[in-house]
Amino acid sequence: MAAIRIERLSKTYRAGWNGKETTALRNLNLEVQEGEIFGFLGPNGAGKTTTIHLLLNLIRPTVGAAYLFDCPATETEVHRRLGYLPETVNLHDYYRGRKMLEFYAALARVPPAARSSRVTELLKLLQLEDAANKVVARYSKGMAQRIGFAQAMLQDPDLLILDEPTSSLDPVGRKEFRDILLELKQRGKTVFISSHILSEVESVCDRVAILQNGELKRVGTLEELSAGRMVRLIVKSLPAPVVEALSATTAQVTLMQGQITIRCPDEATCGEIERLLEQHHVEIAHKETEAQSLEEIFFSSINQPPRL
Amino acid sequence: MKTISLIAADSIRGLLHQRLLLGLMLACLGLTVFFSIALAKTRKNITSSFSDGKGGANMSTVTNRMSETEQRQFRESMENASSMMQAFFYQVASFGGSLVALFIFGTAVSSEIRRGTIRLTLSKPVSRTQFLLGKYLGGVAVMAGYAVIATLAILVFAQSEKVDLSPAMNWAPWLMFCRQLMLGSVAMLLSLFFHPIIAAVLAFAAGNGLCSTSNPLYYILPSYQDFNVFFQVFQGTLMHLHDVVMLSLYALDFVVIMLMLALWRFHRKELVSP
Numbered sequence: 001m002a003a004i005r006i007e008r009l010s011k012t013y014r015a016g017w018n019g020k021e022t023t024a025l026r027n028l029n030l031e032v033q034e035g036e037i038f039g040f041l042g043p044n045g046a047g048k049t050t051t052i053h054l055l056l057n058l059i060r061p062t063v064g065a066a067y068l069f070d071c072p073a074t075e076t077e078v079h080r081r082l083g084y085l086p087e088t089v090n091l092h093d094y095y096r097g098r099k100m101l102e103f104y105a106a107l108a109r110v111p112p113a114a115r116s117s118r119v120t121e122l123l124k125l126l127q128l129e130d131a132a133n134k135v136v137a138r139y140s141k142g143m144a145q146r147i148g149f150a151q152a153m154l155q156d157p158d159l160l161i162l163d164e165p166t167s168s169l170d171p172v173g174r175k176e177f178r179d180i181l182l183e184l185k186q187r188g189k190t191v192f193i194s195s196h197i198l199s200e201v202e203s204v205c206d207r208v209a210i211l212q213n214g215e216l217k218r219v220g221t222l223e224e225l226s227a228g229r230m231v232r233l234i235v236k237s238l239p240a241p242v243v244e245a246l247s248a249t250t251a252q253v254t255l256m257q258g259q260i261t262i263r264c265p266d267e268a269t270c271g272e273i274e275r276l277l278e279q280h281h282v283e284i285a286h287k288e289t290e291a292q293s294l295e296e297i298f299f300s301s302i303n304q305p306p307r308l
Numbered sequence: 309m310k311t312i313s314l315i316a317a318d319s320i321r322g323l324l325h326q327r328l329l330l331g332l333m334l335a336c337l338g339l340t341v342f343f344s345i346a347l348a349k350t351r352k353n354i355t356s357s358f359s360d361g362k363g364g365a366n367m368s369t370v371t372n373r374m375s376e377t378e379q380r381q382f383r384e385s386m387e388n389a390s391s392m393m394q395a396f397f398y399q400v401a402s403f404g405g406s407l408v409a410l411f412i413f414g415t416a417v418s419s420e421i422r423r424g425t426i427r428l429t430l431s432k433p434v435s436r437t438q439f440l441l442g443k444y445l446g447g448v449a450v451m452a453g454y455a456v457i458a459t460l461a462i463l464v465f466a467q468s469e470k471v472d473l474s475p476a477m478n479w480a481p482w483l484m485f486c487r488q489l490m491l492g493s494v495a496m497l498l499s500l501f502f503h504p505i506i507a508a509v510l511a512f513a514a515g516n517g518l519c520s521t522s523n524p525l526y527y528i529l530p531s532y533q534d535f536n537v538f539f540q541v542f543q544g545t546l547m548h549l550h551d552v553v554m555l556s557l558y559a560l561d562f563v564v565i566m567l568m569l570a571l572w573r574f575h576r577k578e579l580v581s582p
Contacts, residue, residue: 013582024582050582056431058579076435084431090424092318094325106314107432151428161431 001070003159003190004032004055009064011050011214024050025214028064032192032207034158037185039201040194041298042211048194049087051211052163055192056084068159080109083157087164087194089148093137097128097147100136101154108155122150125180141168149177159190166197178204202294210301217301226292230300231270233262234286235277242280249273250300265300311434315442316449319416323450329411333454336404337461343396344462348469350389390471394462395542398477401458402484402536406491409451410508413492416443418499418507421579430579440496440574444567447492455485476540479552486559487535493566494530500573530562 011025025047032038042048053059055066057074066073069081092100101119110118123132126146131139136147145168152160166174174197181191181204195201201208202222209219218225238246238253238260246253251273252263264270277284292300323329417440420426429439459481466473494514498507514529534555540547 013578015582022582053580056427058427058430060576060578076433079431079433082431084428086424086427088424090427092322092425094322103314103318104428104432107311107429107434109433148428152431 001034002031002067003034003036003069004030004038004192005067005070006030006051006055007065007067009051009054009066010062011047011054011059012062023214025054028211028214028216030209030216030219032190034069034190035185035188036206037181037191037193037204039205039208040192040211041196041198041201041208041294043302045213046211047214048211049163050214052084052161052192052194055161056082080155081158083152083155083160085145085148085152085160085162085165087167089144091136091139091144091147093135095136096133097136097139098123098132100147101150104151105154110155118154118156119150122153126150127176142170142173145169146173149180157189159192160184162191162193162195164195165193166195166200174200198294198298208294208297210298212302218297222294222297225297230290230292230296231264231267232286232288232290233264233270233273233277233284235260235262235282236285238282239280242276242282245276246273265296311438312442312445315429315434315439316445319443319446320449323412323446329408332404332411333408336401336408337457339404340397340400340458340461341465343400344393344465348393348465350392391474391542391544393469393471394466394474394477395538397462397465398480398484398541399538401462402487402538405451405454405458405484405488406512408454409447409488409492410495410512412447412450413444414495414499414504414508414511416447416496416499417574418504421577424580426579436574437571440571441567444493444496447496448489451485451488451492455481455488458484474541474544475546476537476544479547480537480541483535483537483552483555486556487532490530490535490559490562490566491532493563493570497566497570497573500570500577531558535559 006028009025009028010023013022013024014020015022028047028051040048040051050059054061055068055073057076068075068078071078092103095103098119101122102115105115105119106112123129126149128143128146128150131143131147136144139147145165149162149165152162166177169177178200181193184191185204185206191204193201193205205222207219207221208225210217243253246262249272250265250269254261254263262273264273274284417426420429420443426439430436462473462477462481465471491511495504495507495511498510501507502510537547539545
C-alpha cells in the first residue's frame with residue numbers, strides 16, 4: 001500500500017484585491033511506499049511546503065487529490081497514523097514542555113495510561129528532559145524544533161511528514177536526528193522529508209523527488225537518478241570556435257594539468273557536444289560517465305550550476 | 309466530544325495567559341466598581357442633604373423628623389439612586405463584557421491561523437468542526453466566568469450598600485451573557501473573512517440599532533438591543549419569565565446559525581498563507 005499517493009495535484013493561489021493568480025503546484029503525481037524514507041527537494045518556492053499543506057488538508061487543491069494510506073487526505077481519522085513537523089514550529093507559548101506534549105498526546109488519542117510514559121520517553125530521546133518543565137516560550141529555536149519533533153512522534157505514527165526538520169539544529173542535533181530516522185526506517189515507518197540539506201537527504205533517503213516551479217522534475221532512487229547522467233569528455237585541444245560554442249551550452253569546461261575536461265550534465269547534452277567536436281575535428285581522448293552526487297543531480301535537474 | 313473539550317480547555321488556558329485580555333477584564337470590572345462607588349456616594353449625598361437641619365445622620369432619625377411629602381421625596385430619591393447605581397453597574401459590566409467577547413471570539417481562530425499553531429493541532433485527528441466548536445466553547449466558558457464575577461460583584465456591592473436589587477437584575481446577568489455569546493458568534497464568523505479588528509467593529513455595529521424595522525436587514529442582523537435591560541433595571545420593571553425564555557431561545561437560534569455559517573466558511577478556508 002502507498003503511504004502517500006498524489007494524483008494530478010495542482011494548486012493555484014489567488015491573492016490581492018485583483019485576485020492575481022500564482023500557481024504553486026502543477027499536475028503533481030507521486031507515490032511514496034510504506035517503509036520508505038522519501039526526500040522531497042526543490043529550491044525555495046518550488047511547491048514543497050504547499051504539497052505538505054495539501055497532504056495535511058490545511059489548504060484545498062485546485063485540481064487533483066491526495067491520499068494517505070489509500071484514504072483521502074481530507075479524512076481526519078487518517079491523521080491518527082500521521083505525525084507532522086512544520087518548518088517553523090509555532091508552539092502554544094503558555095505551556096510548559098511536558099504539559100504541551102501531554103495536550104498533543106491527548107489530541108492524538110494516546111491512551112491516558114500510556115501518555116505520561118510516552119512523553120517521558122520522547123523527552124529523553126530528544127534530550128529535552130531538563131527543559132521539560134520550562135515554558136516553551138523560552139525555548140531556543142533548536143529546542144522548539146526538538147519538541148516539535150517529539151509531538152510529531154507522540155502516537156508512534158506510521159507516516160512522518162517533516163518539513164525542513166533540521167533547519168534549526170546544530171551538527172550534533174542533526175546527527176541524532178539522522179539516527180532516529182534510521183531507527184524509524186528499521187521499524188518500517190514511512191518518512192517524507194522536505195529539506196534543503198542535500199547531504200542529509202542523501203544519507204538517509206531511499207528515494208527522492210525534485211520539484212521546481214511547482215513541477216516534478218525527477219523522481220527515483222539515487223542510483224536511478226545518477227545512472228549514466230554526468231558524462232566527462234577529455235580532449236587534447238579545444239579550438240576557439242568550439243570554446244565559444246560550448247559557452248552557450250550547460251557543459252562545463254575545465255583545464256587542469258594540461259588536460260581539458262568537458263563535463264556534460266546529461267547524455268543529450270553530451271551527444272550535442274560530441275557532434276560539435278566531430279564537426280571541428282576534435283579528437284576525444286577519453287569518455288566516461290560518472291555517478292553524480294545528490295547535489296549534482298539536484299542542480300542539473302533545476303538547470304542551475306551549483307553555487308560556489 | 310472529548311476532542312472538543314480538549315480544544316476548549318486549551319483555549320481557556322490560552323485566554324487566561326493573555327495579559328491584554330486579563331487587563332481588559334480587570335479594567336471592565338474596575339470601571340464597574342468605580343461607577344458604583346461614585347453612585348453610592350451620590351446616594352449618601354442625598355441622605356445627608358435630607359438630613360440637613362433634621363438633627364442627625366441616622367436614616368431612621370432623619371425620616372422620623374420629615375414631613376410625609378419629604379419622606380416620599382426622600383424614598384423616591386433613594387430608590388432612583390439605587391436603581392441608577394444598579395443600571396450603571398449593569399451597563400458598564402455589559403459593555404465591558406461585549407469588548408471582552410469581541411476580543412475572545414474575534415481572535416479565537418484567527419490568531420491560531422496567524423500564528424501557525426493551528427497546523428500542529430489539525431495534524432492530529434481533529435476535524436475543523438471540532439476545532440471551531442472547541443474554540444467557541446472555550447470562549448463561552450470564559451464569558452460565563454466573567455458573568456459570574458460581575459454577578460458576584462453586584463451582589464456583594466448591593467449587600468455592602470444595603471440596596472435592594474431591582475427585579476430586572478435577577479435576569480440581567482443571564483441576558484448579558486446571551487448577548488455576549490451572540491456578539492461572539494458574529495465576531496467569530498466575521499473573523500474568518502476579515503482581520504479580527506474589522507470583524508469586531510462589524511460584529512459590534514451589526515446589531516446595535518443601525519437598521520430600523522423598515523429595513524429588511526433588521527430581520528437578518530442580530531438584535532442585541534433586546535437583551536439590554538438597562539431601562540428595566542433603572543425603572544425597576546419586573547421581567548416576565550416568558551420574555552426571558554423567548555430571548556434565550558432567540559439567542560440560541562442565532563448562535564447556532566452563526567456557528568453553522570462559521571463552520572461552512574472554516575471548512576473552505578485556507579489555513580496557511582501562500
